[in-house]
Amino acid sequence: MPEQQNFEPIDRVFRNAFQDMSETPAPTGWDQPSARVWKGIQSRLSRPSTSSRFPVHLLLLVSGAVAFGALAWYISVSTSNLPVEVAVPASQESDTPSVITSSSAENVAPIITPKATQKPSYERAAPSQIEVEEDPSIDQKNVEPTFNKALPPNSVERNKQLENAAKNASPSVTADPDTIRQ
Amino acid sequence: MQQWSDQDLVEGIKNDSPAHQVALYNRYSVPMFRILLRYARDRAEAEDMLQDGFIRVYRDMVQFRGEGALGGWIRRIMINTALSHLRKQKDFIQDVGDFLPFENKIRTDDDVVAQLDAAHLMRLLQTLPPGYRAVFNLYAVEGYSHEEIAEQLNISVGTSKSQLFKARDYLKKVLEKHYFKMPEY
Secondary structure, three states: OOOHHHHHHHHHHHHHHHHHHOOOOEEEOOOOOOOOOOOOHHHHHOOOOOOHOOOOHHHHHHHHHHHHHHHHHHHHHHOOOOOOOOOHHHHHHHOOOOOOOOOOOOOOOOOOOOOOOOOOHHHOOOHEEEHOOOOOOOOOOOOOOOOOOOOOOOOHHHHHHHHHHHOOOOOOOOOOHHHHHH | OOOOHHHHHHHHHOOOHHHHHHHHHHHHHHHHHHHHHHHHHOOHHHHHHHHHHHHOOOOOOOOOOOOHHHHHHHHHHHHHHHHHHHOOOOOOOOOOOOOOOOOOOOOOOOHHHOOHHHHHHHHHOOOOOOHHHHHHHHHHHOOOHHHHHHHHHOOOOHHHHHHHHHHHHHHHHHHHHHHHHHOOO
16 A cells, blocks of 8 residues: 555654653653642542442432422322312302303403492491391381200200290190080 | 562552552653653643543552553553543544645655654644544554544544544654754754
8 A cells, every 4th residue: 555655654753762762751851740640649539439428329319208208298288279169059050150162252251340449349248338128027126036046955944945935836725525525 | 669569559559558559650650641642732631631540540450450561551541541531622533634745755764753752753743633643643653453443432444544644644744844944853
């Protein structure tokens, strides 16, 4: 190969120059490393290795346990915050809107923005302002108070209540059969 | 300082003896630094390679079974360290342009080149691009084949041949230039 022959002297020059070097360092010191090399080696040798200083398997174990705990906590919190279904009375069921399956223009209700003068709901719901319509058929003066208090059974008050209720009730006919015959 | 044999150094370093570590460094730092100077672009890079190489030697000493010479084993570690340094460089394998051949002008007879000492040749090598430098060192000085070089540098055989050709061509040009400009060679 002509290329190989042409370049062979170049290869030989470099090979001979580097192989024939004496074992002793050159007087000029060009082939001697500076002191910083050994200092760097010393500092790196005296440094404990990462594996012996910090066990990786322990780190993985701890991080896995922490991740598992966080996941369990997240699941428990998310399940406890689920919305509770409230039973809607039958009278209110008709008020609830039906499910709209189509999005045609007829089904889309206009967005009504609340007026600025409208009071918030908590003000309107104040009990002092609630007006109750009175039933004219009921004599309001003679209405006896109902016993809202639940009395314990066999108590003195309870027994009195029962006696009064029996007296006020229409008397039942307890006639003797013999008198009826006469 | 106590003179230990290579076997003593190996056993001492396996036992983490600081005295044996120092002795090994004193024995092999200069010849290994000479090798690394051929692969590096300057002294600073060669010193970084040397430091990393000795750390590898101390760390991997437990794998040395004494089947070959300790010097040869350390030399292989140093060359591998140098190549891994070079592979990290972005412009490791590159073409710096073709030069016209100088076969008619170049003087490669022994009378001329005998005046070139190792220090001058080292500096010439350091002017090469890293890819040229690595392939030329591995092929022309260390004696590796193109297949082995391609495997070590993770390049194709064709790329190895191309880099070698351009390195030689470049060295011819530089040698001629230095020869005519610096007659003291």
